[in-house]
Each structure stands twice: as C-alpha cells, then as structure tokens.
Amino acid sequence: MTLSTLPKGTRGRIVRLPEGEVRSHFIRIGMVEGATIACLERLPGGTIVLEFSRQEIALSGDLAAGIEIVVI
C-alpha cells in the first residue's frame, strides 16, 4: 500500500521512496526506507500530516501516493 491510504492515527514503515531529488530530500530529513511514520491528520483532497522522529511534516497527496509503506 502507499502512504496516501494510511488511515489517521495509525503507524507505518516506509518500504520504498520515490526516485529523483525528492528522494534525496527525504533521506536528508531522516525519512528513509525502514523509518517509522505516523499519520496525524488527513485533509480533504489528500494532503497528509505526518510525524516521524519528533518532526511534523505535511505532504500533498500526489507525493504520498509515491511512497510505499506497510502498516505496523
């Protein structure tokens, strides 16, 4: 499944990140393959608010759809 379908209040582990520069950016901020993330909030239209290692970030739906995860 992808991050865009992770329900609010649940946690997941990143299995695969998208390619390209955005991948490097995710690695820089510590959102690497294997990292645990929690979905804090889902907004209408697919924007998603995440928490991982004490950081909160917001992603638009199209980016979240490119990140493969497993629910834990």
Next chain:
Amino acid sequence: MSEPVIRHRPHKHPGTETVLADPAKPRVVLVGNPNVGKSVVFNYLSGLYVDVSNFPGTTVEVSKASYLHYDLFDTPGIYGVSSFNDEERVARDIILNGDIIINIVDAVHLERDLFLTQQLIDMGKRVGVVVNMLDEAKNRSIGIDLAALEEALGVPVVGTVAVRKKGLEDVHALIVNAREGRQHRSLHTDLHAMLATVGSQAEALMVLEGDGIIAQRHGIAASDASRREEIYIGRRNRVNTLLQRVVSDAHASRRIAARLGRWSVSPWFGFPILAVILTAVYFFVGVFVAQDVVGFTEGTVGQGIVEFHIKSWIARNAATTVTVDRLDAEGEVAESRAFRFDEGLHADYERWAEARRFPAGHDATFTFSFDNPWLVLFFGEFGAITMTFTYLVFLLLPLVLGFYFALSVLEDSGYLPRLATLVDRVLRYIGLNGRAVIPLILGFGCVTMATITTRLLGSQRERTIATTILQLAIPCSAQLGVIAALLATAGATATLIYTGVIFSFLVLVGTVMNRSLPGEVSPLLIDLPMMRMPRLDNVMKKTLYKTWFFMKEASPWFFIGALTVGILQVTGALVHIMNGLEPLVVNWLQLPREAATAFVMGLVRRDFGAAGLYHLNLVPFQTVAALVTITLFVPCVASLMVMLKERGLREGAIIWVGSLVLALTIGGIVSQILI
C-alpha cells in the same frame, strides 16, 4: 556499530587557500535548517547595521553584517548543501566562500538537523555548532549530552535558548574555536583524490554528491545520483548512530501550543481557526491601520500639513491659482473660491492671508494650480514629488508596516506552514501550491508588495500564475476601501454580482493557466515547526527589515509612475487617451464619459480609479460594471514596474496587455447583460 571515522587533524590540502577579497576579515557564515532560530542568533551578533540584498542572479535575500573583525553572513534555511532550489544554491555558494561555519540546530529535531551538520563537517570547513531551543527539548523531556555531541562531531558545541538570549554570549567563543570535525575515512580518501582537480575539499564533496553546477565550474563531470544516495545514506546512518549516544528521550505530554498546532491543520478546526486569524488580521490591518492610522497620517499630516507647506513654499515666487474649498460637516464642498497670484504668494501677501482666512475655522482643501508646467509636473495635483512623497510615507508606509507586522507574528508563531497545508488542495485547482496563500493574502494589502513576495514560490510557473492572479483579480487595500463604499450605496445584489464575477474570474484565470502552461504544480512538502509564542522584539526587527527592503525596492517605481502620468498630463497626451477611450466607455461599458478619467487615473494609484467613480451618480448595475472593469484593469504603475522587473519584460508586458483587454471585455459583458 561504529564506522571507520578519522579524527581530522588540520593538514594542508593542495590549493585550498580561499581567495578572500579582504583577507583581514574572515567570513563567518550562519547555516541551519528552516525555523531553527538562525535569524535570532544573527540579530544578536549583527547589532543594528544589516545589509539585506538579493544574491546576484537570484531573488533570494541575503543578509550581511559586521561582527567585530569578522564579516557575518546569514543564509536561507536549508536541509542540506546542494542545488535542488535557489535557496540551496545561494546557501551553497556562501558556505563555499566562508571561513568559519556556525551551524544552528534545533535541539528537538537533532535527527533532522545533524545531517546538515555532518555534511558541513564532511566539507572540511571549520565548524561550530549551536544547539538551540534547549528549553523546548527540556519541556519534552529530551535529554541532550552536549559534551558527547562535541566528542562525536569533533567540533565545539554550545547550547542556547536564543529567543531568551540564553547562552548567546558563548557563540563568540564558538566562532574563535570552530575547527574541522570528524570525517568519514573512505569519503575523505575519495575527496583527496579529487582535490588536485577541484582545489577545495568542500567543492570536491559537492562534485562527488552530484552537483552539476560546481562540476561544470571545474570542467569535470559530476557523480551520478547513485553515488549521492550512497553518501547520503552513509551520512544519515552515521547521524542516527551518533544520536543514540547523545540523546535520551522520555515520552512527555503535549503542550497547549502543540495541540493548537495540530488543530490548525485538522479538517474540523482548521478552517474556523483560519477564519478567526483572518478576521483579527482584517481588523488590525484593514480597519485600524488602513482607516484610522492612514486617515490621520495621509489626510491630516500628509496632505493637510506637509503637502500644503511644500506647495505654498514653492508658490512663493511662482504664478499660481489657489482654489480653496471650504468643507461642511459631511466633508462635502460648501463654498469654493479661487485666488489668483500673478507673481506668486510673496508679492501679494494680503491676498494669501485672505485665502488662508477663508475656511473660517472649517475644514478646507487648498489646491495649487501652477502656471509653469515643470512645477505642475513635480508639485501639481499629481506632482511626482508631492504626491509620491505623501503616498509613500503617509499611506503606504503605515500599511506595509501593519501588514509585515501581522505576517511576522504569524511567521514566528509557526502558523504559516500550517495555513499552507490547510489550503494546499484548494490552491492546486488554480495551479498553485499551499505556499502561494501568503502572496495572495498580502495582495489585499498592496499588490506591489505581494508581487515581490511571489519569490518564495518554488517554481517559475507558480510565480507566473500567482503574479497574474494578483495583478488581475486581487484588489489592494487602497482600492478595497473605495470599492466597499461604492458597493454599500449600490446594494446587496450589486455586491453579490461584483464578488461573484471577480471570484469566478480568479478561478477561471488560474484554471486556464494551470491547464495551458507547461509543467505541473510542485508538490507540497513542508516542515511544520512547533507553534510558539512570538517574541515582540524579534517580530519588530523582522517587520522593520522587511518594510525597509520593500520601500527601498518599490519607492523609485512609484516616483517614476507618478512622473509618467505627470508628463502625460502636462503634454496633453492624457486628454487624448481619455478621448480615445470614450467610445468604449460610453457605448460598450455604458458609463458616463467621465469614467474614462477614473480608469486612466487608476494607472497612478489603483484607488484613484475607484475614487473617481464617486461623483458620477451611477445606477447600481453601472457601479458593478465600472468596479469589475477597474478591479481587473491594469494595476497601478508601481506594481506594473515591479512586475516587469520580477517577471521580465516579455512576460510582464503580456500580463499587462492581457489585463487591459480582459478588464474591458469582462466589464463590457457584465454591463451588456445587466443594463
């Protein structure tokens, strides 16, 4: 699990001596992730005199100051040194030229921030680390062993609570003691291999991490993305390992601020919170500043005192007709009288005294009509000097101060990225991402100011769309006041139609541009910093910097704009333009011929255009047609000039001509349907 790491001892790298313009002044560069308190440290060290300018070839602002015998540079907030966007490219170049790097990290987000720290160390720079927001870490029961961090990184570390000025006195020692830190051994070996070609370890690292621009400067090929990823993952792992020795973490309860932060991006509470904030901003900027403060500064001080004295001083020895309008309690002209001075006020002091007695205690306006066209050009009704001065200092300055104050409060509280998150989806329909909400809101203050702010958008495509929408469909505060007054007399139906037309037009333009321009909306990936109570001194300083920067950028354009219209007026070209517009205005827009004057005056100041409609006695639907035309019509000359500068001559001209054509077309269609 420990990786091979060398404790780097200073040794000579061939050709690494940085070429300094002023070798006596070492360059200290402040580097950090966004929202770590970098600007507070910069303000603490820099004192009052800061030089803010655009980095050459970009629209990124860079601050430079002097600190003791050092040159101090601030850089844009970045997550790493590379060239993914303009901010990163600017920061990268300043860092490459720096001698001492002071890296500010957020104690709560060490895992994120130390990636940059380690990268700076890998560059072989002399580094000192400021661990900021220790109070926040303590609140969340995050323990940080600063000594262990210092040992692990191999560079000096100090802890601070910058907003409360705690620990900032140690930053000086940090600058003095900054040194090269521990570097990864195999990476260091690779870097040495490249040193002969590239000349500095820092640039060698950039090339190795695939920075095409740096590689090109040295005429070699950059490494591919897989090498970068290998280095990045290695660095990320080292940081994670290091953190286990440095950070101890107990789960703590959430504070109110954190809860507020969460609510502000929730679908249920987010929009009500936004409504409350926007209402507060409206009452502060739109009512208090725009009406009360500006009413006093522009009307009483600017026109009543300053302009009056300048003009009567100029008129001492110049042929002039002074028209005095005595006003009644409603501000309407009760009685008007013209006084003629063939040889200036000085020669006929008795008559001038009589003119000044004429109001007899009532409010009055004095209009000076000079015979000499040069005096008209600079000091007349639309005088380039008198009008620009009043406008800039007494109208625009309070307004811009008010807007930037509100913006700085929202920025320092951590709300802005949450606002961007909340509205991201909506703005994507019109080809923008959530960040564009800031220039769009600023546009209701001053379109010129907002056009400059479009720089914060990630792509040229978004800057084009945002600028077009601002210039076309967003009425600025000066205009809004007049529009609101006119609509109040025109009634509810007229107001609804006006709002409906402008709003649908805004959506239409955005949608069409989104569909037709190549590329797509850049995805939103935004860091949500902790919500914090903003510090007044920091907010004030930010407000003053931003206002100063804006006034410096925009003032010449306001002057040139007024001068252009002044020349048109003096040479008589203005009359020809108005005559030329007349058939369109009368037949197509179905408005009185005097409305043409209002439209052309709108060029100088958008509010002049709308204000010119006051006395035309329009029926409600005529008001709607006129206001639609004037809102969509070309913005004031200053915003046009700033747009041409920001967007380039060709694109700016297209937007300008487009707005002219669209304003007349849409205004006419509305008029033909309604009337």
